[in-house]
Amino acid sequence: MNLKFLQPNETYLVGVSGGPDSMALLHILVTQHYSCQVAHVNYNLRNTSLRDQRIVEDFCNQYDIPVYIKSIDMKPNANLQAWARQIRYDFFNEIVTTNHLDAVLIAHQKDDDIETFYMQKIQNKTPEYFGIKPINYYQSLRVIRPIIHITRDEIVEYCRLNHVPYGIDETNLKPHYLRNRVRMELLSHSVEDKEDLYKEMKYLNEKIDEVRSISEDFLMNNSLKNGIKIDDILSHSEAVVFEISSRILHANKGKCGYFRRSTIEQFVAWLHTSIDGDQWGIRQFIIIRANGRIILRDGIKMTDFIMLDTPNSSGTLANYLFSLSEPKGLYYIPLEDSDFPIKVVIPYPRGSKIALNKGHQKVSRFFINHKVPAHLRESIPVIINNRGLVIGIVGFYTQVRRKHMQHTLTVIK
Numbered sequence: 001m002n003l004k005f006l007q008p009n010e011t012y013l014v015g016v017s018g019g020p021d022s023m024a025l026l027h028i029l030v031t032q033h034y035s036c037q038v039a040h041v042n043y044n045l046r047n048t049s050l051r052d053q054r055i056v057e058d059f060c061n062q063y064d065i066p067v068y069i070k071s072i073d074m075k076p077n078a079n080l081q082a083w084a085r086q087i088r089y090d091f092f093n094e095i096v097t098t099n100h101l102d103a104v105l106i107a108h109q110k111d112d113d114i115e116t117f118y119m120q121k122i123q124n125k126t127p128e129y130f131g132i133k134p135i136n137y138y139q140s141l142r143v144i145r146p147i148i149h150i151t152r153d154e155i156v157e158y159c160r161l162n163h164v165p166y167g168i169d170e171t172n173l174k175p176h177y178l179r180n181r182v183r184m185e186l187l188s189h190s191v192e193d194k195e196d197l198y199k200e201m202k203y204l205n206e207k208i209d210e211v212r213s214i215s216e217d218f219l220m221n222n223s224l225k226n227g228i229k230i231d232d233i234l235s236h237s238e239a240v241v242f243e244i245s246s247r248i249l250h251a252n253k254g255k256c257g258y259f260r261r262s263t264i265e266q267f268v269a270w271l272h273t274s275i276d277g278d279q280w281g282i283r284q285f286i287i288i289r290a291n292g293r294i295i296l297r298d299g300i301k302m303t304d305f306i307m308l309d310t311p312n313s314s315g316t317l318a319n320y321l322f323s324l325s326e327p328k329g330l331y332y333i334p335l336e337d338s339d340f341p342i343k344v345v346i347p348y349p350r351g352s353k354i355a356l357n358k359g360h361q362k363v364s365r366f367f368i369n370h371k372v373p374a375h376l377r378e379s380i381p382v383i384i385n386n387r388g389l390v391i392g393i394v395g396f397y398t399q400v401r402r403k404h405m406q407h408t409l410t411v412i413k
Contacts, residue, residue, distance in 0.1 A: 001028055001158060003146035005135055010102035011035040012144070013095050015088065018052030021107035023059065023166040024155045025147055029105075030063050036105070037066040039095055041088050044072055045171075052167040059165065068095055081177065093141040103142035108132050111152040114194055115182050117201040122182075126261075129208065130201045207239075215243040224248065227293035230271055241268055252285045252296060263374045281378065305345040311337075311407050317381055318346050320394065321412040329410035333392035336406050339385035347378040354382075354390040363390055370396065383409065 001024075006012070014029065016022040016038050029036050040056045042049050053069060060067035070091045076083035092104040117131040134148050147155070159166055171180075186194060214236065222228045233244055246264050270280045271294070279288045287294050306315035306322065314323040322344050323329070335342065353360040361369075367377045383392035394411055 001147070001150060001154070003028060003032070003034075004149060005144050006034065006105075006146055007102075008034070011037070013092060013099075013101050013104045014038050015092055015104055015106050016040050016056050017107075017169070018055040018167045019107075019169055020156050020159050020164075020166040021109050021112075021147070021152070023055070023164050024158050025105065025107040026059065026065075027159075027162060027164045028147075030065070037068070037095070037099065037101065039068045039092055039104075040070070041084075041091055042069065042071045043084055043087075046169070048167060048170065052169075055165050055167055089138045089141065089143075093139060096141055103144050106143055106145050107147055108145045109147050109150050109152055109155055110198070111183075111186070111194075113148055114197050114201070115179060115186060118186060118197060119178060119182050130204045211237075211239045211243050214240050215247055218244055219247055219251075224252070224287070224294065224296035227290070227295045229293050230274075230289070231292065233294075234271060241271075245271070248287075248294075259374075266373045305343050307341055307343055308409070309341040311335075311340065315344065317344050318379065319413065320381060322381075323410050323412065324407055326410040326412060329412040331394055331411040333383055333409040333411065334407075335391070335409055339391060341386055342391075342409075343384045344381050345384060346381045348380070348382045348390070348393075349384075352382070352384070352388075352390050354393065360389075363393070366393070366396075 003025075012029070012034065014022070014026050014036050016026050018040065026036070026038065038056065038060050040053060042053045044050075053071075057067060057069070059065075068091075070087070072087060095101070096104055113131040120127055120130055132145065132148060134145050136143050158164070189197075218232075218236070218240075222232065228248075233241060236244065242264060245268050246259070249259050249264060249267060267280060270278070274280070274289045276289055276291060279286050281287055286297050288297060289295075304317060306317050307313075308315060308322065308324070311324050314321065314325065316322070321329075324335075348363045350364075352363045354363050354366055356366075363382065364377075367380075372380070381394045382390050383394075385391050392409065
């Protein structure tokens with residue numbers, strides 16, 4: 001069997017469970033004279049866990065392969081698969097780093113690849129990659145899957161012909177997890193049906209690569225600093241427009257981390273509907289539309305605010321007039337004497353909470369619950385009392401609980 005993505009001058013850690021896939025991979029590595037070490041995690045969740053550990057240890061002892069065993073005596077509190085995966089990959093990462101190895105090898109095979117794609121299909125997911133990536137990273141750990149192109153049946157036959165020992169995880173046939181249910185469903189599919197799924201997956205990944213390539217070329221020749229013609233962006237396919245938009249936002253995200261798909265979709269919608277003078281942005285940056293182009297400028301770097309020290313105070317902020325003497329306005333915020341002095345601030349402070357009819361809630365969650373687009377949240381003034389509690393948000397005054405209203409802050413646009 002041919003292995004992919006490996007270099008003869010590298011030394012690898014092999015994640016070996018004791019099942020047919022990982023034992024076949026380890027046997028191939030040994031017979032083809034690759035330099036490797038082995039890691040095995042025993043979660044002690046099955047009666048046959050120790051059997052699998054001994055299969056791995058005996059094989060490594062026979063071929064004089066360094067083997068590292070991690071035995072877990074705790075039980076997961078939440079998602080079993082996520083818990084087990086973190087333990088496993090943290091263990092791999094520790095060994096690779098300590099021993100200065102080149103990567104970890106994982107024995108995912110072609111049927112795993114198809115199962116993952118089938119799960120993505122039935123869940124209507126639109127991932128960055130369909131199926132399992134042959135090479136990816138866990139933190140700084142390079143993860144390689146050298147037998148991702150080989151089917152489960154081919155692996156089992158290899159083990160039979162070469163007398164490779166292995167154990168069967170009986171829980172793989174229990175329908176507790178979606179992957180197990182998908183695996184059992186695909187057992188009823190013909191070889192041809194599964195090959196059609198595989199070809200579909202490959203085609204979709206080729207389309208993803210094409211979209212990425214077009215988007216990269218476009219942004220290499222167009223810069224937000226100089227302005228990008230909106231019509232040039234929108235002349236592409238829907239998928240390319242989304243990818244270009246995603247890259248524009250993530251390239252300027254600052255400390256934002258990442259943008260949800262819904263936020264990118266909001267930006268795309270803004271590209272379609274905005275007119276010159278409109279702007280879209282968050283705390284880190286603002287994109288302005290001018291002369292049919294989008295241009296980047298720095299976002300709100302410092303907090304802007306006004307103080308209202310007494311019930312006779314007034315002030316302006318972000319094109320709003322805040323007054324305690326005007327009888328008519330756009331919004332009305334009820335106040336108590338004990339609130340003063342109050343601060344009207346934009347954008348809302350990170351971690352701030354608002355008083356509601358039932359307890360308190362983070363302002364960020366309040367905006368999410370009220371479906372306020374991310375790029376608009378930063379431009380909405382909030383009113384904060386002298387105890388640091390948000391007691392009003394412009395446009396949402398009716399949500400605030402006030403027991404003894406003594407004053408009314410009128411907001412005029």
